[in-house]
């Protein structure tokens with residue numbers, strides 16, 4: 239049977255021990271603080287210490303406990319063994335709910351009326367039809383595609399941007415760097431569902447965000463590092479942008495004294511858009527462990543060259 243190491247901040251992955259033991263009878267599971275972890279063949283990770291994976295001589299497979307793998311690939315010493323991530327219909331459904339909620343929050347002016355309610359201000363806004371709100375999704379992968387489809391079902395004018403060309407019923411699709419500015423210039427609500435890679439870090443800077451039409455809003459579900467936050471705040475303060483729902487941050491948890499909590503127009507949510515259960519994670523890790531042992535094709539393998 240295989241041996242597994244859990245690499246994360248202390249205690250985070252404790253629930254995985256019994257779940258993996260149930261899924262993989264005979265497995266040994268060690269936290270990184272235990273000496274046995276160095277000899278494991280499978281590393282299950284969330285933000286492993288830099289250099290830790292390189293210090294595992296028997297390593298055969300690295301598994302992220304998340305959909306994203308930036309938490310692992312940010313370490314240049316990560317050994318060249320297969321890297322898998324979590325892909326799950328439950329996560330996709332949860333993300334779609336979050337995107338639909340965020341879109342309606344802005345489209346139906348809840349951002350304004352919630353703020354007005356604090357001052358006891360009764361103010362109604364003109365109602366727009368969904369077809370008159372253009373929602374642009376950065377990233378048409380597992381998550382972006384489902385969110386786009388559901389937004390189309392609700393009648394929104396939906397577009398999407400990806401690296402490679404795509405066809406998606408009811409969605410205007412754009413691909414490649416040259417298409418980004420035209421895509422942004424026709425987007426009222428921008429949703430980011432990109433992976434964090436060397437090509438997408440800092441993508442949404444002053445120049446890019448200024449391409450959005452005046453009054454546009456951002457829903458950031460991907461990673462904090464996709465946005466140059468000072469540029470975003472400047473564009474909110476100049477009223478070029480109307481608001482932002484921010485679920486992810488370069489530093490998490492966002493410290494309670496961080497100015498973004500109190501920035502007018504910004505709603506901070508605690509990286510809650512789509513959270514995989516430990517059960518789901520353990521099942522997917524165990525399935526890949528069984529496949530590894532049988533020499534079968536692994537599921538949800540990341541392309542290391544692309545970084546996602």
Ligand code: NDP
Nearest residue numbers: 305306377378379380381400401402433437459460511512
């Ligand atoms: P996928 O890998 O399935 O999809 C990524 C999409 O982004 C693809 O369409 C890809 O294009 C596109 N893309 C990647 N790089 C570029 C680029 N340089 N230019 C244009 N498009 C690009 O990822 P998922 O949909 O599963 O997840 C996306 C991200 O969502 C995760 O990496 C994670 O950061 C975040 N996430 C956040 C959660 C939260 O709770 N806030 C929960 C889960 C995920 P192509 O199709 O051409 O390859």
Ligand code: OXD
Nearest residue numbers: 303304305306512513
């Ligand atoms: C993920 C996340 O990548 O939770 O799964 O952000």
